[in-house]
Amino acid sequence: MEPGRPVAVFGAYGHTGQFVVAELAARGFTPVLSGRDPRALGELADAHGREARVASVDDPASLDLALAGAVAVINCAGPFAATTGPVIEAALRARIPYLDVAAEIEATLDTFAHFRERARDARAVIVPAMAFFGGLGDLLATAAMGDWTSADEAHIAYALSNWHPTAGTRLSGAVSRERRGNVRLRYRGGQWERRTDAAPTVQWTFPEPVGRRPVVAEFTMADVVTVPQHLSVPDVTTYMNVEAARDVTAPDTPAPTAADDSGRSGQTFLVDVVVRSGGTERRATAAGQDIYAITAPLVVEALDRVLTGRAKAVGVASAGEMFDAPDFLRALAPRIAFDPHRRRAGHRRGQRQ
16 A cells, blocks of 8 residues: 555544544554534644645535545544535545444435445445444454354344443434434344334343343444345344443533543443354454544554455445455454354353343
């Protein structure tokens, strides 16, 4: 890969955007900072000696200027319900790959629904939800499937030591709730269901040292969108440990604070994925630190693979369809500890109690 190739980062001054900018620079790219707030953008550009280009999703010409000369764009600006469409349109006009870090279910569904055919016909690459929620779970589910061509169920369970949400997380969550109304979503029998009952709490046995924990089942995240886009699995469920689910919804939970020189918080995570077919299950896990910070190596590794011809698809595609999942996950060491497993027939996990 040529060093110093410019990559536009829309929403560069946000919490996750700043991690992405730092990761791009560390990997030899030249981040081109873009976003809607001139003051925040200017401060970041001055602090790091980077080029800044103010752009707004309401002004297509400004987006075209922001992407001019870039080899790709990474969208880090939420709420993604407002930004994905305009930034994808700008990427299509510029004929460059688009990746985003959206965790919003509706925004990710919109990307697949609205751009699949256009991107395929244009031979464009669009990778939505290439982040902790969406990309990581999708890669793990794909790795766990191995040589299976289909499975009955996929379960993605999250154990976070805490979840101190950013302002962007709170805003994106509010936008998603407003779009859904008084319902929650789950994926059963190959269909989306709109539910008005409360999400159930069940028990999940994570690998040690986490162990058995109460989790909120049907805590639907972007993984539930990405997985069935390319894997033949009719039931996909995500789970969140109860403590983290309380943190992210409590109005007084503080924002994340840096615990090291890189800006990462002290939050740790474990993602445990189980796929089942008949009486047999397969499993893969990943562990690391800071769900926001880990999004940066995920999306930049994806970008590098797209630009160096290591993508397996064109059009709109999930991480597991676009990339060699086990190889991708191994490439993230030591920041992600990836552990693939194979389990025997008849073993059952994550049952309700």
